[in-house]
Amino acid sequence: MAADTMTYDNPFAHTAAGELGVNRDTMLQNELLLRTELGKPKRRGIIIPAGITYGRPNEMRGGGSSEALHGWPTISSSTLPFKRKENSAQRDFMALNKAAVSAGLVTANAQFEFRATHDVRRKTQSGDGQRNRTRRMPPSMVFGISTRPSTPIFDLLEHKYQDKWLQERRKLELAKRQEENKQKRSPGQVYETRATLLRTYQNPVNPEPLWQMPKFTKEAKPSLQTFRSGRARTIAYSAFESDKISRKGNLGHGTYESAKN
Known part of the structure; x- marks a missing residue:
């Protein structure tokens, strides 16, 4: 039983080498040499030093009516395990380059040495200067969805919505007619009458023939006379006029085309 107790308490019992051989402390830090224990x-x-506890400490409160009246419990900034990160000012390389050129340093090595001996930081915006953007709500403001009003049953039975729509349509039509009348009866415009139209009308006159010697x-x-007589010429032209309807081309001299519905 003593041997079993020693084996259980020995931390090297759950390593690849076991209790045999040389036991080094670095073997307990190598994950590849460690073996899993039953039920663990x-x-x-990772070796955890003694006296270190991970996590966030709980603020103990006794409770009671006095603490309940003070409001809901909140986490204070002192109990948080981290600190607020402060914004460090960055180096102003433009100002450093300008100062180096003003000092007569133009090479890379000279500017590197100048930056090592001089330091210029950019201006940071402080948190106090920022405006408070919290939205203030009026004390009488109520959150949520407003209650839907009840359906007006009497208005539905009396067809009030239909009458209202008809009245709006009539108003629109009257307004449209008034606009049209205003456009028609524009002041200062002279209207043409039948007498004025007849006064300005000119009878059509046949154009004079072109002048010839x-x-x-x-x-x-x-x-050359290709027709035997004037009657033969008239008959030929009438036949051509009736035949060019079924022919293609602008002058009716083309081939015959099929009938169209």
């Missing part, structure tokens, strides 16, 4: 989670080789109007005759 696997160890990661007298010798061509009387003595000039065609040198």
